[in-house]
Amino acid sequence: MSELAAAPGRPPPLVIGRLRIAPPVLLAPMSALTNLPMRALCEEAGCGFTVTEFLAAPALAARARRELRKLQPSPGRPFGAQIFGRDPRQMGRAAAICVEGGAALVDLNMGCPARKVTKGCAGASLMREPALAVELVRAVCEAVAGRAEVSVKMRSGWDEGNKNAPEFAAAMVAAGAQAVTVHGRTRAQMFSGVVDLAIIAEVKRALGAVPVIGNGDVVDAASLARMFEATGCDGAMIGRAALGNPWIFTLARAWWCGEPLPAPPEPRDRLAMYRAHLLHYLTIADDEQQAVIEMRKFAGWYLRGFPGASMLRKAIYGLASKEEVLRLVSETAL
Ligand SMILES: Cc1cc2nc3c(=O)[nH]c(=O)nc-3n(C[C@H](O)[C@H](O)[C@H](O)COP(=O)(O)O)c2cc1C
Incomplete structure (x- = not known):
C-alpha cells in the first residue's frame, strides 16, 4: 500500500517520537467503548491512530486479567494505551506492562471528569496538582525507557477560573511528555457547552514544536478543518462522533488527502x-x-436516521442470543 500524503494546505502527518500518524486524526479513548473491535473498525475506515479506553494503573500493575485484556492490538498496527492513577510507582509499573503488551504510546489520563476517577484524585483532578502530575510523567518516562512514546491527555482546566492547560502542558513536556492532547472544555463543563478552541491554540503557542492534539466537537469535515485552522494543532482526536460511525474517519482521510468527500x-x-x-x-x-x-x-448508534430504525433497535434490544440477533440482521432488508 502506498503511503498516504496530505493535500496542499492540509497539516503534515503527526510525528510523536518514532510514531508517524497519517492522517493526523485519532480515535479518542472512550471507556467501555474503544475496545479492539471499535478501534479496528475505525482503523479500517481511515483513522490514523487509536488509543485504548483508560486502564486503571493499580489493577494493571497487579496484572488483573480484566485490565490486561484491554491491551489488545490490531495485528500490524501501532496503538496507544491510556492509564490513570496517582501513584508514581504504580503508574510506572502499569506503563511498563502496556509496553510489554505492545503499546507504542502510553498516554496519561489527566482529563477524565468522572467522579469515580476524580474522587480517587486521578484524571482531571491532577490538573490541580501539577507537582504530582510531573512526578507521574517522570515515573512513566523512566519506566518505558524509550521503548514507547509518552503523552498526556488533559482538559482546558478544572473550571472557568482555573484554565491552566498552557502552563500545565508545558510542565508535562518539561517532565518528559512528547505530546499532549487537549479537550477544550474544563472539568466543570463535563461535556456541556462548546469546545474552547482558543485555549487549544494557547497550548500550541506555549509548546512550540511539541505536538498538540486538539479534541472536542469534531463531527464532520468542516469542524475538523476548523480544529486545525483555529488552533494550529498537529493532530485532531474524535470521540463521540465516531460512535456507530467509523465513516467519520473515511471522511477525515478524504479531507486530508484532498479527495472528494464520500x-x-x-x-x-x-x-x-x-x-x-x-x-x-x-x-x-x-x-x-x-x-x-x-x-x-x-445498535443505538449504528441503527438510526432511517425509516424503520427505531423498530429495528427495539427488536434488537429484546434479544439476548447471538443467533437471534444475527438472524434478525440477516432477515432485515434495507
Ligand atoms: C462515553 C465516554 C467515555 C470516555 N472515556 C474516556 C477515557 O477512558 N479516557 C479519556 O481520556 N477520555 C474519555 N472520554 C473523553 C473523550 O476521549 C473526549 O475527550 C471527549 O469525548 C471529547 O471529544 P468529542 O467531542 O470528540 O467526543 C470519554 C468520553 C465519552 C463520551
Missing part, C-alpha cells in the same frame, strides 16, 4: 457495520450473552 453511509451499510462490529466483539468476549447485551448500545 457520501454518508446508506442504511444497509450501517446494518452491515453493526453486524461486523458484533461479530468482532463476539470473538474477544468471554461471555457471549454479555457481549450481545453490551452491543445493544452500539
Whole structure:
C-alpha cells in the first residue's frame, strides 16, 4: 500500500517520537467503548491512530486479567494505551506492562471528569496538582525507557477560573511528555457547552514544536478543518462522533488527502457495520450473552436516521442470543 500524503494546505502527518500518524486524526479513548473491535473498525475506515479506553494503573500493575485484556492490538498496527492513577510507582509499573503488551504510546489520563476517577484524585483532578502530575510523567518516562512514546491527555482546566492547560502542558513536556492532547472544555463543563478552541491554540503557542492534539466537537469535515485552522494543532482526536460511525474517519482521510468527500453511509451499510462490529466483539468476549447485551448500545448508534430504525433497535434490544440477533440482521432488508 502506498503511503498516504496530505493535500496542499492540509497539516503534515503527526510525528510523536518514532510514531508517524497519517492522517493526523485519532480515535479518542472512550471507556467501555474503544475496545479492539471499535478501534479496528475505525482503523479500517481511515483513522490514523487509536488509543485504548483508560486502564486503571493499580489493577494493571497487579496484572488483573480484566485490565490486561484491554491491551489488545490490531495485528500490524501501532496503538496507544491510556492509564490513570496517582501513584508514581504504580503508574510506572502499569506503563511498563502496556509496553510489554505492545503499546507504542502510553498516554496519561489527566482529563477524565468522572467522579469515580476524580474522587480517587486521578484524571482531571491532577490538573490541580501539577507537582504530582510531573512526578507521574517522570515515573512513566523512566519506566518505558524509550521503548514507547509518552503523552498526556488533559482538559482546558478544572473550571472557568482555573484554565491552566498552557502552563500545565508545558510542565508535562518539561517532565518528559512528547505530546499532549487537549479537550477544550474544563472539568466543570463535563461535556456541556462548546469546545474552547482558543485555549487549544494557547497550548500550541506555549509548546512550540511539541505536538498538540486538539479534541472536542469534531463531527464532520468542516469542524475538523476548523480544529486545525483555529488552533494550529498537529493532530485532531474524535470521540463521540465516531460512535456507530467509523465513516467519520473515511471522511477525515478524504479531507486530508484532498479527495472528494464520500457520501454518508446508506442504511444497509450501517446494518452491515453493526453486524461486523458484533461479530468482532463476539470473538474477544468471554461471555457471549454479555457481549450481545453490551452491543445493544452500539445498535443505538449504528441503527438510526432511517425509516424503520427505531423498530429495528427495539427488536434488537429484546434479544439476548447471538443467533437471534444475527438472524434478525440477516432477515432485515434495507
Ligand atoms: C462515553 C465516554 C467515555 C470516555 N472515556 C474516556 C477515557 O477512558 N479516557 C479519556 O481520556 N477520555 C474519555 N472520554 C473523553 C473523550 O476521549 C473526549 O475527550 C471527549 O469525548 C471529547 O471529544 P468529542 O467531542 O470528540 O467526543 C470519554 C468520553 C465519552 C463520551
